Amino acid sequence: MTQARYRDLAEWPLMATALVFLAAYAWQVVARLEGEAAAPFEVVMWATWAVFVADYLINLGLAPDRGRWFIWNLHELLIVALPFFRPLRLLRLVTVLSVLHRSVGDTLRGRVVTYVAGSAALLVLVGSLAVLDVEQHAHDAKILTLGDAAWWAITTITTVGYGDLYPVTPLGRLVAAALMMSGIAVIGVVTASIASWLVQRIELNTEAAVTASEEPVRSELAELLDEVAALRREIAELRGRGGGIVETTGPERG
Amino acid sequence: MTQARYRDLAEWPLMATALVFLAAYAWQVVARLEGEAAAPFEVVMWATWAVFVADYLINLGLAPDRGRWFIWNLHELLIVALPFFRPLRLLRLVTVLSVLHRSVGDTLRGRVVTYVAGSAALLVLVGSLAVLDVEQHAHDAKILTLGDAAWWAITTITTVGYGDLYPVTPLGRLVAAALMMSGIAVIGVVTASIASWLVQRIELNTEAAVTASEEPVRSELAELLDEVAALRREIAELRGRGGGIVETTGPERG
Amino acid sequence: MTQARYRDLAEWPLMATALVFLAAYAWQVVARLEGEAAAPFEVVMWATWAVFVADYLINLGLAPDRGRWFIWNLHELLIVALPFFRPLRLLRLVTVLSVLHRSVGDTLRGRVVTYVAGSAALLVLVGSLAVLDVEQHAHDAKILTLGDAAWWAITTITTVGYGDLYPVTPLGRLVAAALMMSGIAVIGVVTASIASWLVQRIELNTEAAVTASEEPVRSELAELLDEVAALRREIAELRGRGGGIVETTGPERG
Amino acid sequence: MTQARYRDLAEWPLMATALVFLAAYAWQVVARLEGEAAAPFEVVMWATWAVFVADYLINLGLAPDRGRWFIWNLHELLIVALPFFRPLRLLRLVTVLSVLHRSVGDTLRGRVVTYVAGSAALLVLVGSLAVLDVEQHAHDAKILTLGDAAWWAITTITTVGYGDLYPVTPLGRLVAAALMMSGIAVIGVVTASIASWLVQRIELNTEAAVTASEEPVRSELAELLDEVAALRREIAELRGRGGGIVETTGPERG
Missing domain, CATH: 1.20.58 (Methane Monooxygenase Hydroxylase; Chain G, domain 1)
Known part of the structure; x- marks a missing residue:
């Protein structure tokens, strides 16, 4: 296998x-x-x-x-x-996301909404549970319920960081650092997707311009082909008459 | 209808x-x-x-x-x-925005200013009222006046998050989470618009380069057309003279 | 004038x-x-x-x-x-910036460093003075010295927002809101400049690819021109000999 | 040397x-x-x-x-x-990064991960030590251990800024300002890299479109070349027969 x-x-x-x-x-x-x-x-x-x-x-x-x-x-x-x-x-x-993705279809807007919303929700869920797990037994902990943990995870992943809640143990801070970096990646993906969508619309115009600039070349080529074909017919005709002068013809070449 | x-x-x-x-x-x-x-x-x-x-x-x-x-x-x-x-x-x-948009015209700068400023103002307004609505009756609430609510909404949507004011009820935190996500989307649109504007200026250069690279091809094609036309005239002339040798002409072919 | x-x-x-x-x-x-x-x-x-x-x-x-x-x-x-x-x-x-800009030259890196650093420094300066002006006489003000004001302005424009200092008067909050929006614009310009610089490098490759794809077309066209020129010489020769058959020649056409 | x-x-x-x-x-x-x-x-x-x-x-x-x-x-x-x-x-x-870079290879993903992760880690390390150095002897300092300093550096570089820890001395604030600006640059590089990667995928499509639009021009040119070659062969044949009329032939021209 x-x-x-x-x-x-x-x-x-x-x-x-x-x-x-x-x-x-x-x-x-x-x-x-x-x-x-x-x-x-x-x-x-x-x-x-x-x-x-x-x-x-x-x-x-x-x-x-x-x-x-x-x-x-x-x-x-x-x-x-x-x-x-x-x-x-x-x-x-995260596999759920790729399944959702397949059913949402292939438009950029659908993709961004699915992946960003899905990843952010998953990160908030994992981050909340992990921080609550490591924090709740610390004696000066601020994050003591799942609601608080989820609220803290959201303020962290969006880089808002009010500071009403924050981890106080080394492990909790490690979880927080991971969540902050994920937050920056998520923001980066949002911004980059919007930017690439705007650029794509510009690109379509460029492609159209390139195709349009080919147009005159192609029409001139077509005209040239007609001209040469006409020329060939005239030569053939000339040759047909010239055949009346000398009888021997060379072998026809393809 | x-x-x-x-x-x-x-x-x-x-x-x-x-x-x-x-x-x-x-x-x-x-x-x-x-x-x-x-x-x-x-x-x-x-x-x-x-x-x-x-x-x-x-x-x-x-x-x-x-x-x-x-x-x-x-x-x-x-x-x-x-x-x-x-x-x-x-x-x-938000319909007001599309009306404003039509009157501002179609330049990117105008569009970004209209949409970002308009959306941000609307989000701050809606967020302020909503958070004040759900928070002001909580016994440990921090957001108690419309001024405070607007100030909190601005620090949240820009992801600054001083933490001098923050919602304490679950519903208030839901409003806040929505506002944070909107903030990230607004920041993303600002950045992406600037980026696409810079890229568009680069694109114009690319289009110009593509058009310029077509130029020699088109001039050579024009030269070729002239050359073939001259050739045809010479053949026609040759044929005119050849007509003096044999009287019988083949059927004219189109 | x-x-x-x-x-x-x-x-x-x-x-x-x-x-x-x-x-x-x-x-x-x-x-x-x-x-x-x-x-x-x-x-x-x-x-x-x-x-x-x-x-x-x-x-x-x-x-x-x-x-x-x-x-x-x-x-x-x-x-x-x-x-x-x-x-x-x-x-x-801000005029100073355009003067600096001219002396720094026209490279993107120089431009970004000049404008971003210059604008950010000017905004921090203006924001610090303005917030200190409106805040320092409020009875519960936190921002009381120019050093504190500058520190607050920096944490605000970068959207870090520790919350150790923040304005408490309506006018101070207006100054803060302006500074936050400027901060987002500055961050947007930094990101967009890096992105457009990366895209420009990709674009140069595209231009090279477009030029390269023109190459075979142009060489084939040159070959065709040679071919037609050779053909014309042969016809001219044929005509020169054909001239020995009939004496009358039509008027020469250019 | x-x-x-x-x-x-x-x-x-x-x-x-x-x-x-x-x-x-x-x-x-x-x-x-x-x-x-x-x-x-x-x-x-x-x-x-x-x-x-x-x-x-x-x-x-x-x-x-x-x-x-x-x-x-x-x-x-x-x-x-x-x-x-x-x-x-x-x-x-930072030299270590360029060494790592060489061993990671030349894919964009590898480059971004190496540079961003490496630069961020180095900045957090340098910022932590520097802020601890200048802060720990201040009487109202909040940052007193290397763990606290590293945690503060991470919340600062990601622009989260909880505000549980912050520098209080002028030198510490200078270090913080440098770290915030580095943070914005790092976020900018992350976003710009994702954007340019997305744009590059769009560009590849454009290049393919440009190449595809050249295709018909090239095939028509090839057809034209065949046509002219056939024409030339017929003329050569005609001339071969015409050779039966007049014996003297001019020097063959290529």
Whole structure:
């Protein structure tokens, strides 16, 4: 089985696993479960983790060039191996976007709305859960509920940053830094898409101008072809009459 | 009557309705009217709401493909059906922009100034009223006057976010999130417009270069046409003389 | 005298006036002068104001189409007529930028650095003085020194907005709003310039591709010209010999 | 020895010096060393400073046009001569980026990730150390640890600006202003790169369109060439027969 075929087959099961993981993780974080109460959720999370590890190993096994795949997918190893990067497993849900994308169609406006809105929503969701997970047990924490976490994530990803809420632990600040960078990337994509859409409209005009500038060349060429054809007919006629002078004709050449 | 014709006819009455709605809504929000005092304003707002519902139903009735129109205009249904989205009815005033646009003319600079300034002003107005409406009755609210609300809306839409004022209720935070996203879109349009204007100037040079590169081809073609024409004249002359040798001429071929 | 000629003559005197105004205004604001102590500065400011009024009237008098000039220069009237817009007179110093621009040369990098750095510095200067002027007498003001005002202006124009300092009076907030919008414009120009520079490099490749695609057409045309010329020589030769058959020649046609 | 050759030779030793400087400077700043304890670090820093001065002088000596090099490298003089600009010596480490760049390859995505991530990381590092250096001895300072300084630098460079931490000394505010401007430049580069990548894809389509519009012209030209060649063959044949009338033939012309 090739890696591409495996990925096609694994796409939907992995997305389902990510959704199960999301539900277990969100419940555990929001309900502040610890000790016995958290046990069933821990089991679910270990199970989903096993699926992600298996996916990583199968991908590594099927890769045509394993060394190269390993180097270019170090981030996958980090997400799978380190508990801190656990929330990033939710990024698998980005697959939902490509599904949405296919159904929305291929217009730029649809694409931008789908990807930007989808990515931003996913980032806010992952960021909220992750920051709440690492912050809520700190003694001077400001972010204590999922509502607060989501509000903080939105003010951060848009780079507004009121400062009414902010993470105070090193891990929370790492989550925040990742969210800020994502925010800049999202803003960049929005601006760049609008710009490229405006430029595309200009480009269409350029193409039209190029085609238009070809027009006279083509009409002159057509005129020339007619002229040469007329010339040839006259020569043929001349030759026909000239045939009355000498009888011997050379072999006809194509 | 077609839907397009209805829209042309309804444009100005709907804008007037939106203005009446704006006046009633703003007065009610700013004067913190409740109970008996609010009654006449409530009547006006129900009346304007009836107009918007009628407009929605007429549009749905006149649409060539009702199912499709319903899907693509779900936001219109939300604005009309849910009281929370009430302030969005003010977005009808965006029609003023297209009127301004027509009078400003078609230069890019005029367009950007009109749309960006107009949209930003409208968003600040709608955002201020909406946030004041939902925030002012919360016990720990920071945004308590229209001046504060407008100041908060400006710091939010520009993504500055000092944090001296910020919403504290879930609904207020929803309004804020909408305003932040609008802010990013406005910034994106400003940047993209400047970029496309700079690119357009580059494009004009490209078009000129393309046209210039066509020039030699066209002059060579003209030379060639002259050459072939001269050739034909010489053949015609040769044929004229050749006619003195044999009397019989073949049938003239077109 | 034409308006254009007047503007050339008045450029440097007006800039000098703006510098004198800047010195007097800055001194008065920073030293918190009031009453008697402020008198000499008031005299200087009234004198520079008289120069700006005279400039406005002369421009209006020399304009080819006075009504049109009046409409398109309403902002000049506001700056000259309303004391609140006084600090905007400093924007005359933007002339310094165009002088700098000429000496820096015409490269895009030089232009961006000059205009962005120059405009940003001027906006920070004007914004600092204006906000300090309107804020420092408010009883709960946060911005009390020129250093604080400059720091606040920088955090505002870059849209960082820490919120350690912010204006509290309506006039101060108006100054802040103007500075935020300028900030967005400056950021837009920076991004757009980088984008157009990158696009220009792509465009050069397109132009090269267009020129290259013309090459084969031109070489084929040259070959065709040679071919037709050879043909004509052969015909001429044929005709020269044919001349030995019949003596009568038709009139030579050019 | 030419300046270019010197730069090639000096690249790695200077980078090593910058790393040594970084280690000494970071240790001194973070450990709040003063008096005797700081002495060995001071020695190391004076030594690295001597290397940078020597590099500056050698570059000045080898420059083809010394006056011009001096003017265009005034910032180098400032970095070398003024103790306050000391942290900027770390910007030499930007050389690491060009090395990384070479190994990452020439794809736009790789370039953007390398440069933006590298520059941002370097700016955060330099900004953190510099702000901690100038702030930590102020009595009302908020930024007191390297962790806080790095967190502050990230919120500043992304223009989020929560305002939980901010510099309070004039020098700290200068560092902050530099970091904010760098942040805007970094955001501009991210957006512009995405935009130019989108535009490049549009451009490729334009190039294809231009090439396609050349196609018919070229095929018509080829047809014309065939036509004229056929014509010439017929004339040659005609002439061959005509040769039966008069014996003398002119010299064959190519």
